[in-house]
Amino acid sequence: MSFEAKPIDASDKPSLYAELAQQARGLLHGERDRIANAANFAALVWHALPAINWCGFYFFDGHELVVGPFQGKPACVRIALGRGVCGTAAATRETQLVMDVDDFPGHIACDAASRSEIVVPLVSDGRLLGVWDVDSPEPGRFDEADRLGMQALCEVFLHSLAQVPDTEAAA
Ligand code: SME
Numbered sequence: 001m002s003f004e005a006k007p008i009d010a011s012d013k014p015s016l017y018a019e020l021a022q023q024a025r026g027l028l029h030g031e032r033d034r035i036a037n038a039a040n041f042a043a044l045v046w047h048a049l050p051a052i053n054w055c056g057f058y059f060f061d062g063h064e065l066v067v068g069p070f071q072g073k074p075a076c077v078r079i080a081l082g083r084g085v086c087g088t089a090a091a092t093r094e095t096q097l098v099m100d101v102d103d104f105p106g107h108i109a110c111d112a113a114s115r116s117e118i119v120v121p122l123v124s125d126g127r128l129l130g131v132w133d134v135d136s137p138e139p140g141r142f143d144e145a146d147r148l149g150m151q152a153l154c155e156v157f158l159h160s161l162a163q164v165p166d167t168e169a170a171a
Pocket residue numbers: 054075076079083084085086087106107108109110111114117133135
């Protein structure tokens with residue numbers, strides 16, 4: 001397999017996310033292994049988005065969130081549902097857009113450089129799979145366009161896990 005991430009114009013967020021979703025679809029096509037797709041997804045976003053210092057997954061193990069594939073500094077491993085931004089997104093199943101992490105009660109500081117954060121819950125067929133978390137060293141880095149774009153990107157990831165591999169489709 002060969003995949004080349006094309007440079008993306010980051011000045012227009014809706015176009016950036018549309019292009020990124022397209023690249024993610026291509027990158028994850030034909031593979032539904034969760035760890036493999038999560039790792040490539042995190043790497044793709046990490047190299048495409050400006051002003052971020054962490055992006056990655058926390059997966060729900062039936063009890064709490066456990067860190068999965070990510071890019072950035074080493075992170076805290078386990079997060080209880082309802083704790084921090086990630087645990088809140090998981091418990092409420094709603095995207096958390098945090099303009100200033102200091103204003104979020106219970107924010108868990110894995111990297112002291114993080115100033116703002118967005119966390120999207122990953123829900124498939126009513127089941128909580130985990131969360132997708134992106135941190136920025138800039139306050140107010142994420143806005144409504146990021147929320148819509150990240151949610152659309154996460155849909156691409158979730159769809160990749162449910163796709164029928166080419167080998168089975170041909171059989
Ligand atoms: N800040 C997150 C913890 C995860 S790290 O940012 C990677 C939180 O409050 O849940």
